[in-house]
Amino acid sequence: MSDLVTFGETMLRLSPPGQERIERATELEFRAAGAESNVAVNAGRLGVEATWLSKLPESPLGRKVTATVESQGADADVVWSEEGRQGTYYLEQASKPRPTNVVYDRANAAVTTATADELPTERIERADCFYTSGITPALSDTLEGTTADLLELAQDAGTTTVFDVNYRSKLWTPAEARPVLESLFPAIDVLVTAERDARAVLGLEGDAERIARDLADEWGFETVVVTRGAAGALALHAGDVTEQPAIEADTYDAVGTGDAFVGGFLTRRLQGDGVPAALEYAAAVASLKRTIPGDTALVTPDEVEAVLEKTDDGIAR
Numbered sequence: 001m002s003d004l005v006t007f008g009e010t011m012l013r014l015s016p017p018g019q020e021r022i023e024r025a026t027e028l029e030f031r032a033a034g035a036e037s038n039v040a041v042n043a044g045r046l047g048v049e050a051t052w053l054s055k056l057p058e059s060p061l062g063r064k065v066t067a068t069v070e071s072q073g074a075d076a077d078v079v080w081s082e083e084g085r086q087g088t089y090y091l092e093q094a095s096k097p098r099p100t101n102v103v104y105d106r107a108n109a110a111v112t113t114a115t116a117d118e119l120p121t122e123r124i125e126r127a128d129c130f131y132t133s134g135i136t137p138a139l140s141d142t143l144e145g146t147t148a149d150l151l152e153l154a155q156d157a158g159t160t161t162v163f164d165v166n167y168r169s170k171l172w173t174p175a176e177a178r179p180v181l182e183s184l185f186p187a188i189d190v191l192v193t194a195e196r197d198a199r200a201v202l203g204l205e206g207d208a209e210r211i212a213r214d215l216a217d218e219w220g221f222e223t224v225v226v227t228r229g230a231a232g233a234l235a236l237h238a239g240d241v242t243e244q245p246a247i248e249a250d251t252y253d254a255v256g257t258g259d260a261f262v263g264g265f266l267t268r269r270l271q272g273d274g275v276p277a278a279l280e281y282a283a284a285v286a287s288l289k290r291t292i293p294g295d296t297a298l299v300t301p302d303e304v305e306a307v308l309e310k311t312d313d314g315i316a317r
């Protein structure tokens with residue numbers, strides 16, 4: 001039995017070293033990355049039994065993805081496919097004023113044909129928590145249906161459903177995304193959204209607390225977490241609002257910060273903490289992630305505690 005099961009696409013992540021431009025690069029770092037496997041890995045490293053579900057091509061590229069996920073701390077339970085591609089993205093890291101840029105090459109990925117029937121859904125039904133994100137229904141009409149099916153069967157089984165809006169403008173427009181996301185909301189217990197996505201995609205207004213209250217009132221979420229980048233995060237749970245400042249980090253690689261935050265938050269919720277303590281832990285995991293290359297927070301629980309206790313003077317000797 002897993003405490004946490006996630007479902008979604010994991011791509012190969014190819015990035016020039018440092019901040020080199022893609023068009024001039026002569027070498028690429030070769031990693032695997034995807035929001036839902038990131039969350040599983042992050043929680044798995046911190047003591048949760050975490051399993052990532054997906055569908056991958058039966059090829060060395062697909063096996064590279066499962067090997068990466070499994071070597072980092074989560075279990076991978078994958079449907080192997082004779083058809084469909086391994087999605088890839090190219091990541092060009094940058095610093096201000098140049099934005100970090102992502103170029104997707106993920107059309108016709110094997111996962112875009114995944115249906116609930118072929119996935120090990122009993123693992124979701126037996127789990128404490130099921131997580132997926134708004135990236136998944138954006139990938140194909142089939143995955144839009146599968147996302148709905150998985151959230152509903154999880155909810156019917158009493159598994160807590162957690163969903164991060166994770167809007168990706170290179171996959172769909174706000175006008176396309178909003179009705180699909182809202183059709184999923186009735187089956188979601190815990191909603192995570194960036195404040196900017198709540199405004200731009202869900203059409204909400206006001207400050208983060210107003211946004212959280214409007215979402216909870218309209219859709220009946222048990223918990224709403226609004227992430228605000230450098231301004232931290234705010235959660236609304238059982239009518240109570242908690243604000244959590246971001247913990248400062250010298251950023252080396254910001255990709256995956258949101259997934260580190262969710263992984264940390266779910267770890268502590270699954271381990272029995274209340275929302276305020278889980279939010280603080282999430283902020284610490286997210287800040288650590290920003291110091292580490294790759295999409296995941298490869299940290300230990302002790303390292304997170306050291307950030308929370310501010311016991312680290314910057315040199316471990």
Ligand SMILES: O=C(O)C(=O)C[C@H](O)[C@H](O)CO
Nearest residue numbers: 033034035135255256259295
């Ligand atoms: O954009 C996506 O679909 C990804 O999953 C790629 C990134 O690695 C992920 O978003 C980081 O959260």
